[in-house]
Each structure stands twice: as structure tokens, then as C-alpha cells.
Amino acid sequence: MNSRRDFLQKITATAFSIPLVAGISPKSFSSTSLPQENDKVLRVALMGLGSYANRVADAMKDCKRAKITGVISGTPSKIKVWQARFNIPDKNCYNYENFDAIKNNPDIDAVYIITPNALHHPQCLRVAAAGKHVICEKPMSINAKEGREMVEACKKAGVHLLIGYRMHFEANTKEIVRMRSEGELGKIMFFQGLSGFIIGDPSQWRLNRELAGGGAMMDIGIYSINGSRYMVGEDPIWVTAQETKTDPVKFKEGVDETIQFQMGFPSGAVASCLSTYSMNYLDKFYLNGKKGFAEMQPSTGYGPIKSWTHKGRLDLPHVTHQTTQMDEMAGIILDGKVPMIPVDGEEGWKDMVIIDAIFEAVKTGRKVEIKYV
């Protein structure tokens, strides 16, 4: 028994030590002091203290590798509340004018940008210039050009750029991706993504073209876009799309209400997707292969995710997505871990390339080739 216990202790120690040692790259610590034992937690400042930031903050209470050490907000009263909630000292609080000074703050490793879409680009560039890692909520930007600039800026600054793709760490999603990548579904033929909900308050920024860069597609359709890529395991090479607007008062010019879009992949697989702000009960993924299928419903909501395949139900246990996401992102940034499904800037940029193509397909009524250049 002793020898077996010794063996297990040894392999456990080894398993844990590999990523911590081998994964450390100089740039992981380029903006902070050299790692100490108690430095192994990613210290995050949240930028933008709206409802989703609240959700992330609640989830981070259970994180083992990430914690909130700072906030950036344009609303002083919100900052006060957050300081009390998370014991944040005055020196770690910023507004949108002065947050470049975060550069000199050794208590903050990364900034999680959770602001309206159109602001991501300039904010990301400033955070990168301040030498801090960037975690940016999706969509990373409002078009591929800005997304590309964000990727390049972070590369140049030697900081990570991660996009807030929480599903990439979700257990059901990962298991289906594993099954597909190991051939358990056979050759992949079809993906279907239905992403939508009925949006409320017509005055919110998500329905303002200047701030949102679009409508449902930027916010919820992107789940079907991104999902098609990790579910199929390829990047689409063409897209067709059709827009429908039933409420032009709520959904003004440039703010999409409902878009159906279809994509083709290099292997010949096709995808059929729906993005909408006008329908509830729409959160479904379906992946069809020659040997089997996988289905998720709900597929990208906050959970629990429900899933099944031709082999039966999966329904893997629920963990708050943002808790796992932030712990795993800490592993990526601090230890150089490589996630099963990428969450970096290139991944986010590809989604923006596809969104640009969808909007072009809607406008022209033609099939649009997608080129990742």
C-alpha cells in the first residue's frame, strides 16, 4: 500500500508541476514582478461594471486561480459599491480617463473588458499599451479590421489577448468536441445553431448601432458562429444570409433583429444558423456526422447545459461557466496552458471575419467567400 501511495503522490506532484514550470513564459510576467508562491493567482481588474460584470464577479468568488483586485468604471457610485464588496483599495480604482495609469499598478495582471462592443477596440489598445493582459468580452470588436488591430497591439505589447468565450471550458461542450475530434461521430456533415431570445428594454446599448456595431448577431448570433467552428472543427469558407425585420421601430437601421445564415466548410460540411432578438426558446446546437450526432439544448446559456448524443444523454455536471473560464484563463496566462478550444485573439478575430461576411451576404444577397487574411 505504501509504495502505491508513494507512486500516486509522485505522479500527482509531477502532473501538477509540469504546467507550472514548463508553461511559464517570460511574457506571462512581463508586466508584473517575478512570481512568488502567492503570486499564482491572476489579479484582474474589471472594466465596465454592468450586469454581466456582476455575473463574472459573483462567479469569481469561487475561483482558485483568479481574483478581482481592481475596477474601472465611469460611475463613481458603482466603484464605491464594488470596493466594499471586494475589498478594493482606492489605488486600484480607475475611470475611463485615467486607466492608462494601471501600467504602474503591480496589483493588477489583467483587465477584463466588459463594456459595449464598440469600445473594446480603443480600450484594448490602451490596456495593451499599459502592459497588462487583456481579457475581452465577445464580440471582441465590431468588425474584423479592429479585431486584427487588437491582436497586433497585444502581440506587440507582449501581453495575452483572450476573448470571453466561456463555453470553451464547459464540460458538455468539451466532451462533444472530444467525441467529434476522435471520430466518434464519423465524418461531420451538418451543424445547426439556433441562438436567440426576445430582447427587452429598447433603450439599452445593445440596440444602439454606434455602441453595439449591430444587433442580435453581435450579441447572440456569435454563439452559433463560434459554436459551428468548434463543433465542426473547421473554419467556414462561404456564407449566405437572409435578414428579416418584423419590428423596425425597436430594431433600427443597422441593428439586426433576425438573420438566418448558412455556411460551408472545407470538408463539405454545412451549417444552418439563426440569430434573433425576437424569439425565445432558441438555444440549440445540433451536430450531425456519418456515425452519430450530438445535440445541446440549452447549448450556450448560463447553464446547466443539457446534451445528448446517439449514445445517450451526457448532461455533465454544471459548474458556473465564468468560474471555470477565469480559472482556466489564469492557467493560460500564468502557466502557458493550452486550452482544448482556443480563446485567443485569433479565435475572436475569425468570428469577426465571419460576421463581416454575413453582413455583406445580407447586403448583397449573394454567397460570400470567407478569407482569413
Add this chain to the structure above:
Amino acid sequence: MNSRRDFLQKITATAFSIPLVAGISPKSFSSTSLPQENDKVLRVALMGLGSYANRVADAMKDCKRAKITGVISGTPSKIKVWQARFNIPDKNCYNYENFDAIKNNPDIDAVYIITPNALHHPQCLRVAAAGKHVICEKPMSINAKEGREMVEACKKAGVHLLIGYRMHFEANTKEIVRMRSEGELGKIMFFQGLSGFIIGDPSQWRLNRELAGGGAMMDIGIYSINGSRYMVGEDPIWVTAQETKTDPVKFKEGVDETIQFQMGFPSGAVASCLSTYSMNYLDKFYLNGKKGFAEMQPSTGYGPIKSWTHKGRLDLPHVTHQTTQMDEMAGIILDGKVPMIPVDGEEGWKDMVIIDAIFEAVKTGRKVEIKYV
């Protein structure tokens, strides 16, 4: 107690007698002798004794209103087998050369055409000219023009033309259509139909353009087309479509393997559909309204159909579809019953108009307006 039993007997008698009396129209009996008590069964000759005819014949064993009294086939050995199975006298057996003589056969009220698609049109015209009612398997023809000619020919001959839409009599389907039409799902926003299977034997007529008029769309995609109409409760006014071919050897020029198509309806509702001969596990309908949803999977297979809505599972009891279909069609032809979802030639023709438009949309890559003229 006695008075209540009398009352129940009276209303039962009334309920049954209304359609039998009020529904009788002169043309229902135009091709046969005047009705006797034992004439209330529709006497059907099956044309084309392939695998689906066998399925229909098996189902008709349980029919109360329809029976097989004749056959038409080009294969004498098949006729022998069917004569034995159904006790059919020689005088009720025909081949494709001589079946016009059915005109003088008082044992046959209707001919159910279950032959390759391209043959439906000339065969229907000959059956109508012989003064017999026509039941024609779907697709009714290989294009709208031929479908129209069939409708007009039957009208002129004073015979019924019914299309073999068995789902129109299926309990789950009817209950969902009832819920939708009574507003229980709210304003309808979206229909999704996924119809497909992996087709076997590459030498079968369904993969021969001359006989089939196409590929998967004619055979299985039509379920999503027709389903969209009875589920949404409207006829589509535009369509876009994209074709994908992964196996050009099996699916030759003009034989579609996989087509995605999208349709728009007058109310603003949209549909997203898939028709394929290359994927299994694809038999799903989903209907989304502002107040709820309905889902069917399998939705159009031979059953049992499984269904559920926002209110919970339906899963109404299974009855062999073709049994119900033939009994109900007997009611339509003999008693003038009006089915909840139409199954007449106009209904079949609309599907052909839509198929024409889908093929045009594939060819042009453009959105095609659908006009029912």
C-alpha cells in the same frame, strides 16, 4: 339514466350522420354506381407494386373505409403475389398498357399512384380520363407545370385528386396545428425542418434524374416544405437555397444531395430547412412562436412521432399513418369530409411551385419570389 342514454345515442347518431349525408356530392359517385349500404368503402387499385405500395397495403388491412380491390403493375409475377394476398380477381388486374380500361370496372373507385415521380403526371391524366378518383404519392409531379395540368385534368373529369400526405392525418401533427391555429403559441416567428437520411442503393430510381425529377428534395425535402406550410399556417413568398454535393458519383447532375433552403412568409415568419440524402438522424420539426414552441422528432417518419411543446410532452398514440390516411381519404372522397390540413391537388401543386423556386434559387444564387399563379 334512460333519458341520458337516449340523449347520448341521439347525439352520437347525429354526429355520425352529418358527414355521411351532408358531405355527399354528386361527383363523389360520378364514376361508380349509386351508393348502397355496403358501398361505403373506398375500393382502391394500387398502381406500382414497389416497397411503399407494400407498406400501404399492409396498413390498409386495418382500414375500415378503404380496401384494395385492384392492382396495376408492369410485372406479372408481382400481380400474382398480390392477387393471392388480397383475393383480387383477374378482371381487376392491369398493366401500364391497358389500365385505361379501368374506366369500365365498377369494382374500383380510385387509383393510388405509387410509381416513380416522373410517371405521376401521365398516369394521373389517364386515371382521370378513366373517371376514377386519383390518390397520388408525393411529390405529385416533377414540376409545378405538370402538377397544374393534373389538377385541371381531375377537375375537368370530376374526380378527386388527393396527394399522399400521410402526416396531415397524424395525431401529434394535428394537435400542434390546432394549438398554433388557436393562438396557443402566439405569433409564429420561425419554423425549422430538417429532413434527411443516407440513401442506399445508388442504382435506385430515386437517384435517376429522369424518373425522380431531382434527388433528396423531391423525396424527403418536400416534408420540410409541406411541413413549414401546415406548421406556420401560411404559404411562403420567397426562398433562398444553397446546394452542397459531397459525392458527385452517387448524386449525378440534376440529382440533389444536400440543399439548405430558407423561406419567408407573409407575416414575417421565416423558415430554415435542410434536405439531404447524406445524413441520418435528421427528422426534426421546430416551430417557434411568441408565446411558446412545438417540437417534433421524429417528425415525419413512419412513427411513432414524438412531440413536445412549451407545455410539456405530447406523444399522442401512434396509429399506422397509412391506415388513418386511407380511411380519411375515403371520408373525403365518399362523404365530402374536409380535412383539417388539405391534401388535395392544390396543396400538392403549391409544394411543386416551391420546389421549382428552390431549384431556381440554387441555380441563380438569388432570393426567388414565390408566386402561386
